[in-house]
Amino acid sequence: MEQFIAFGVVGLSTAAIYAVIGSGLVLTFTTTGVFNFAHGAAGMMSAFVYWQLTVGWGLPAALAVVVVLGVFAPLFGLAFAQALAPAQGLGDAEKLVMTVALLSGLMLVARWIWNPDVARTLPRFFAEQRPLHVGAVTVTWHQALTMVVAVAVAVGLRILLYRTRTGAEMRATVDDRALVGLTGADPRRANRVAWILGIELAAVGGILIAPMVALDAAQLSLLIVSAYSAAIFGRLRSLPMTFLGAIVVGCLESYLTGYLPQNAYLPGLRLAAPALLLLVALLLFPHGRLRGRDRRLSPVHLPTVRGSALFAGVVVLVGVLLATLLSESDLITYGSIFAFGVIGLSFVPLAGYAGQISLCQLSIAGIGAVAYAHLGAEGQWWALPAAMVIAGTVGALIALPALRLSGVYLALGTAAFAVVLDRWIFTLPSFSVLGVEIALFDQGSVNLVGPALFGTQLTSTAQITVFAAIALAVCGFAVAMLRRAPFGRRLIAMRDSEAAYATLGGNLLAGKMLVFSLSAAIAGLGGALYGMQLRSVSAEQFGFVAGLPIFLIVVIAGLGAVGSGLFTGAAYAGPLHAIPVLFPALTNLVHVLPALGGIAFSGGFLGEGALAHLRAEWAAVLRDRLVRGVLFGGLALLWLSRLAEVINGYVFTAGALTAAVVLPRWAGRRAREPRAAQVPLEWLGLQRPWSTADKEMLDRGIATRS
Structure with a gap:
């Protein structure tokens, strides 16, 4: 007593x-x-x-x-x-x-x-x-x-x-x-x-x-x-x-x-x-409506099939460039761009389309990494989709309490789930359930190998990097097509008003379970790819705190933009790793940048997200034949020069960055040159003859204003 x-x-x-x-x-x-x-x-x-x-x-x-x-x-x-x-x-x-x-x-x-x-x-x-x-x-x-x-x-x-x-x-x-x-x-x-x-x-x-x-x-x-x-x-x-x-x-x-x-x-x-x-x-406990709740939502861009396919090709091209230009040690660090990109992409259908806030995506990625490590210990190809299924099942279970939660309550619930995984589940030794042996990180780390595809085992870091780039490209294209599909439109409707969605016949349980499961499966794939890239991962790499910068970078990029995946991976595994190596004095400042960006976004400085501005700039580059030719021709010349060791990696990087800064401004200046007066969308076909290019312009205008 x-x-x-x-x-x-x-x-x-x-x-x-x-x-x-x-x-x-x-x-x-x-x-x-x-x-x-x-x-x-x-x-x-x-x-x-x-x-x-x-x-x-x-x-x-x-x-x-x-x-x-x-x-x-x-x-x-x-x-x-x-x-x-x-x-x-x-x-x-x-x-x-x-x-x-x-x-x-x-x-x-x-x-x-x-x-x-x-x-x-x-x-x-x-x-x-x-x-x-x-x-x-x-x-x-x-x-x-x-x-x-x-x-x-x-x-x-x-x-x-x-x-x-x-x-x-x-x-x-x-x-x-x-x-x-x-x-x-x-x-x-x-x-x-x-x-x-x-x-x-x-x-x-x-x-x-x-x-x-x-x-x-x-x-x-x-x-x-x-x-x-x-x-x-x-x-x-x-x-x-x-x-x-x-x-x-x-x-x-x-x-x-x-x-x-x-x-x-x-x-x-x-x-x-x-x-x-x-x-x-x-x-x-019952939760009333959150006071001060604001339903003003940013429009979600409607991607085109052609544009989405082109962007997927760009992602694969970036993967090939990295795989052929970087050394083995550099690829282990910077090749994770695509794995983090897949994890970042998992936020798009969940938070961007359906409006469901989650702070446990990196933790779910850890589940995918663990599942693949144990199921695909010898590189079995089927272990990767199996890991996605396991992660998706966990996501579906999270969706059940999500029916009662929204807004900050849902964020709290997913944060609590991540903390439970950090502090307890991921620390467990192996155990048996109904005669089935279940092992997680087993109080240490787990080893992962590349999958065996078409009779070839992906063993080198370069091969795994290209494979991860292809996975990001395929997932990105699929998420873009989801936005155009009926289910994607239903998710947008759910984001706008769950009550109205249910009143009009939508099934909230099915909708939330599907989108949570899909998002978790994508995150699980990202976790498995990240483990393959590093060859070995531990529970600390999938902690709640480690996932906060990823969430912030995705928000900075734009939750509804498919390109948020590549943007997140490039920002998280690129400058945040490269700058401390080149300039050690800036290490702490660089790590604070995602937080500063999140504050700037919420303060309204970034509007709908950084990708909205980048999309507008690069659309002008891709529309202009001259600028587009200079872009691809210049990159090809730099790439071949680097492969022939005529230039080093620093020169290649400097040239690529110069092109990324100069070409959008050049294209914008050329676009502002005097030309025929712009016809408002409402007068297309009346003030001038209708053309096939006007249909895409009209679709974009309707999607932006809806």
């Missing part, structure tokens, strides 16, 4: 911290309408600043707390308010991108400033004082402090929100900013107060929990999963229920630590328990 009470005290002290962090999350969502995925990262940064002041610079703990909570946290809150102010008028996906970008960016900034290879610890508060004894139970002063702080926060927030004018303004702002302004209140000031208080609470939680865990950027940032679970208990609205949820989460973790049986299969369960509880809470 004494042990049970002791674990209960530990659980309550941890629950107190989760309650403080979760209440800050609920506060910002209730008052601004923005669910802050970077809330835990704000607490993490505060904990690191506190460590720097106390351990790094030797300031007294009391003074360091005053500096962090009185100076750093308020300024940090104002920065969040300024950065996320544009997000309040955006839809769910755009808000998600902004906060996920901040989460990823802050973790990378923390690793940039504080070397992750150096171990750091924080002493507990009042560690030199003798602990309290309540009967046979020992309570440290740090544990007592966390409980006192949680109670003070609960009382203070209740008074602020329901007994003060400022609190009323904060709660009213999210519903109707204009109406609040008519009452004489300042909605911008109310939002700033909300962000300052929310980040203040995250900072308090970060400082209190940092002495109890390792001072690691990713670990501290993902402790927010426990706070997410507590906040979902309160349905992102109720502070008392949030505190109750925190008690459930904290005590569950503590009792699992004390009473979980000792075997090789269960240690990860304790680490994954908050994420599992989050999934259960998402499925059991």
Whole structure:
């Protein structure tokens, strides 16, 4: 009994911290309408600043707390308010991108400033004082402090929100900013107060929990999963229920630590328990319509058959160029462009067409890699489609809870699924189910080989690179044709309005299961290709945190654009790897670029995505015969010169980049030269004779305006 009470005290002290962090999350969502995925990262940064002041610079703990909570946290809150102010008028996906970008960016900034290879610890508060004894139970002063702080926060927030004018303004702002302004209140000031208080609470939680865990950027940032679970208990609205949820989460973790049986299969369960509880809470508790939800959606480009086939050919051509120009060691690094491209492409039908937000695509890619590694240990060709089927089955299972979830709730659910895979499933040793032996990463890494096709085993990295390029080209063409097919149009309708889609006879269950399964199968293929490229992969390469930059790059490119796959692979496996090698001083800055791009996208700087601008520029290049000839002729000359070793790789790269920059501008200048007046789409066939080229122009115009 004494042990049970002791674990209960530990659980309550941890629950107190989760309650403080979760209440800050609920506060910002209730008052601004923005669910802050970077809330835990704000607490993490505060904990690191506190460590720097106390351990790094030797300031007294009391003074360091005053500096962090009185100076750093308020300024940090104002920065969040300024950065996320544009997000309040955006839809769910755009808000998600902004906060996920901040989460990823802050973790990378923390690793940039504080070397992750150096171990750091924080002493507990009042560690030199003798602990309290309540009967046979020992309570440290740090544990007592966390409980006192949680109670003070609960009382203070209740008074602020329901007994003060400022609190009323904060709660009213999210519903109707204009109406609040008519009452004489300042909605911008109310939002700033909300962000300052929310980040203040995250900072308090970060400082209190940092002495109890390792001072690691990713670990501290993902402790927010426990706070997410507590906040979902309160349905992102109720502070008392949030505190109750925190008690459930904290005590569950503590009792699992004390009473979980000792075997090789269960240690990860304790680490994954908050994420599992989050999934259960998402499925059991009813969720109302997300306040501040905006249904203004960007149009999805309608690709042509000819254009899609041409782009597929370009992808294969790029693969052949890389395979013939790069060395074996360089191909292992940069050849993964196509594997990451396939994983990035998996977002297009799911998020771009159907509007279903997923943060677990890289984790599903890990399932595909593991399945192929075990089924195709000797290069059996059928192991690749089998791995896609297995990954697609997992995607179909994810679709079942997706029927109850949308927007930020679906993002939370898929993030929780990824965390469960990271912390538990991928760490399991081999096990048997109904006599069938199942092996994952087996607490290590798995080896992959190229498949045997038409009697030929793909053994070299160059062969696997070309094969991956062909796979990306085929998948890209198939996804483009899906957009033109009836099922693709139904997915667009589902994205526009699930209720209207169901009312008009659409089957939501079938639609979601099919698109989740298709997306997961594509991601599984990408994971298998990535494993082939590297020859060996481990679970850490498919973690939740590792997948965030991929999601951000796809969003930057444009979720509905088929070219997002190649763009993502080229950006993630290209410059993000090449620049640190060429310019080591820029390593940390390069890693932050996806986060900066995600913030810029959400702020409206990129509009519908980077590919929309690139498509407009390169369409002019491909339409102009002279410019098109210079492009292909110049690339062929550079390629042959490199094969003959007349030029080196740097000259080839410089020439290709020069062509990519100069030719679109040249084509644009030629297109602006005086020519016959442009006829509006509505007057085609009236002001001048109808031509066959006008049909494609009219189709594009209708698709863009629909």
